[in-house]
Amino acid sequence: MKANDWEPILKLVISQNIGFDCASPGEIYKVLKLGASPTSIVFALPTKTAYQMTYAREAGVKHTTFDSSYELKKLKQYWPDAHLLIRIRVDGECIYKLGEKFGCDFETEAVALLEEAAALGLKVVGVAFHVGSACSSVDSHAIGLQRARKLFDHEARAGRQMKIVDIGGGFMSDRTDRVDKVAQQVNTALEEYFPERDVLVVAEPGRYVVDSAATLYNSINNIRRVTKDNKPVNMIYLNDGLHGSMRYAEPWTTVEKLSIGQKNGVEIDQEELEEAILWGPTCDSTDRIMEKAAIRLPRCSPFDWLVFKLQGAYTFVFHGPFSSIEIPLMRSVVSLELWNKIKDHPVFSPEDFVSNPDISAPLPSTLPPKIHRDQINGFNASLLDKV
Ligand SMILES: *Cc1c(COP(=O)(O)O)cnc(C)c1O
Numbered sequence: 001m002k003a004n005d006w007e008p009i010l011k012l013v014i015s016q017n018i019g020f021d022c023a024s025p026g027e028i029y030k031v032l033k034l035g036a037s038p039t040s041i042v043f044a045l046p047t048k049t050a051y052q053m054t055y056a057r058e059a060g061v062k063h064t065t066f067d068s069s070y071e072l073k074k075l076k077q078y079w080p081d082a083h084l085l086i087r088i089r090v091d092g093e094c095i096y097k098l099g100e101k102f103g104c105d106f107e108t109e110a111v112a113l114l115e116e117a118a119a120l121g122l123k124v125v126g127v128a129f130h131v132g133s134a135c136s137s138v139d140s141h142a143i144g145l146q147r148a149r150k151l152f153d154h155e156a157r158a159g160r161q162m163k164i165v166d167i168g169g170g171f172m173s174d175r176t177d178r179v180d181k182v183a184q185q186v187n188t189a190l191e192e193y194f195p196e197r198d199v200l201v202v203a204e205p206g207r208y209v210v211d212s213a214a215t216l217y218n219s220i221n222n223i224r225r226v227t228k229d230n231k232p233v234n235m236i237y238l239n240d241g242l243h244g245s246m247r248y249a250e251p252w253t254t255v256e257k258l259s260i261g262q263k264n265g266v267e268i269d270q271e272e273l274e275e276a277i278l279w280g281p282t283c284d285s286t287d288r289i290m291e292k293a294a295i296r297l298p299r300c301s302p303f304d305w306l307v308f309k310l311q312g313a314y315t316f317v318f319h320g321p322f323s324s325i326e327i328p329l330m331r332s333v334v335s336l337e338l339w340n341k342i343k344d345h346p347v348f349s350p351e352d353f354v355s356n357p358d359i360s361a362p363l364p365s366t367l368p369p370k371i372h373r374d375q376i377n378g379f380n381a382s383l384l385d386k387v
Helices: 007-015 025-033 050-059 069-078 110-119 140-157 176-193 207-213 336-342
Strands: 020-022 041-043 063-066 083-089 094-096 123-130 133-135 164-166 200-202 216-228 231-238 273-279 295-298 305-308
Touching: 007 025, 020 025, 025 041, 025 050, 041 050, 050 069, 063 069, 069 110, 083 110, 083 140, 110 123, 110 140, 123 140, 140 164, 140 176
Parallel strands: 020 041, 041 063, 063 083, 083 123, 123 164, 164 200, 231 273
Antiparallel strands: 094 133, 216 231, 216 305, 273 295
């Protein structure tokens, strides 16, 4: 959910019988309203408020995670019948280290927490971990499975049976050979540590699923050509930035000029490349896109467009209210093949699909409503008026 909660994507997920990792009542509401079943949700937030617990319980959600003693005490009071997954820390080599925030140490903390849960009469049904987002080490999930097995064994010795192992997310989509290697290691580890077939294995891939689902097209508002270290640099001001869809530039983020074939008889890709700095649309001086990358682009002009690929995960979900900037416009496109598979699913309504769309038609505007000077009261005396 947190990687991309756009409604058409959520509907597609429901239509494929895939469940959700939700991390707030807002996310739970969003998927339930679309018709998802509450038992397809893991409320995978290890630290919840009383309100959040009550909300989930009343909505019929069953599963959640914990990694602390206080959380167990709160659960005892507000959600005593929850099916719990103990979140343990497993750190892969990753860009976003979730282990620094969540997950108990499986050697020094987990057993005590399992014992405390049992003493409180709470039901721990499994183990969950997350190796960190954008994880580049292929063996991390397997290490997590090994640790999970030890906790399954502890519970079994105490006469309690766990049933779920949740290997979280962290999978990268940019190189399929890497995810294949991770899958291989996970399957081998499952054979080794969980040969019994009655253990449910859950994964929560976020980035992997939606990364390639969206491409971002930014229009250029303005360009200033300046000199830096005796070299010309094009400062390009775009219509989206850090406060919109581009909060995180990943090491693999790329940018190119939208090519519409030829310009003045020159193939675009043969144009000379120049150093560029990409600025977002706000007055915030930190609103600079891909700051750490050395960007080289052909000479652009206002009304050219830049294209950023792989922008489906952790992009527009971060759009904030800062400076009241416009939210990006989204147009969804589905292949005929996929459309034929999903069009009759009850989660979709006929209006969700347009056949033979006029793709040159503008998208609905996200600009503020127009306001005409005749409609304005003008309560505050203005000095500017006099000059
Ligand atoms: C963010 C998150 C995910 C998804 O992580 P990705 O790195 O996008 O795959 C899965 N599970 C939990 C608990 C998360 O917090």
